[in-house]
Amino acid sequence: MRASARRGLVAAPVAAATAVLALLATAPAQAAPPTPVSAATARAYLADLTVTPEPPRTGYSRGQFPHWAIISGTCNTREIVLQRDGTGVVTNASCAATSGSWYSPYDGATWHAASDVDIDHLVPLAEAWDSGAKTWTLAQRRAFANDLIRPELVAVTDDVNEAKSDQDPGTWLPPLTTYRCTYARAWVQVKHHYGLTVDSREKNALATALAAC
Incomplete structure (x- = not known):
């Protein structure tokens, strides 16, 4: 299916995330976002x-993408990702993480305070806006900004997230080179699912990263 045809099929991951929250109480922390598609599938998606x-x-403004939506009770998307991606995470009555450890796949660092960790939108909100989300409804942009189903939200070192900002793979890839294959696979999966476009430099960088997988 071409990207233009998929554009109207943006899912509603916020509703589906209730099931994810229910699993947190019984499932061990996976310390990672959802596994992206294979390199072969990502190459097909990229094409x-x-x-x-x-x-x-x-x-564009970040307000165009209402994020950190309340998923259940007092738990918002950020806190759910901190629980999902962390190890030994303890939360208070407000669902805020008070202790635990978080491994940042972008740079290989481990942190023991939630304040040292950002939740990165792997495809940045501004990048999504530039590549098609400008035409979406606010509800579609809210779904994108809180997507717990695709590998769009990742707990990472805050400074690394700030350095990335709104760059695409044409100008930025994770400093930990062993993660670049996973990053490229996730990026292509998210863009393909949401019917977003790529520019030529971005596509070339993704092709190079996927060829090395």
């Missing part, structure tokens, strides 16, 4: 993506 120059950014 299917529409390649187009990104237009000048206009009208």
Whole structure:
């Protein structure tokens, strides 16, 4: 299915995330976001993506993507990802993580305070806006910003997340080179699922990363 046809099929992961939350009480922490598609599948997805120059950014704000939605009780998406990606995570009555450890796959660092960890939107919100999300409804952008089903949300070192900012793989890849294959597979999966476009430099960088998998 071409990207243009998929654009109207944006899922509603916030609703589905209730089931994820229910599993947290019984399942051991997986210390990782959802496993992305295989390299072979990612290469097929990449070939299917529409390649187009990104237009000048206009009208974007993070408020266009309501994020850290309350999923159940007092638990929002950020806190759920901290529990999912961490080890030995303890939370308080407000669902905030008070202790635990978090391994950042972007740089290989381990942290013991939730304040040292950011939840990265793997495909940044601004990048999504530039590559198609500008035309979505607010509900579709909320679903994207809180997607617990695809490998879009990752607990990582805060400084590394800040260095990445809104860059795509054409200008930024994780400093831990052994994670770049996983990162590229996840990036392509998310863009393919949501019918987002890629620019030529981004596609070339992804192709190179996937060829090394």
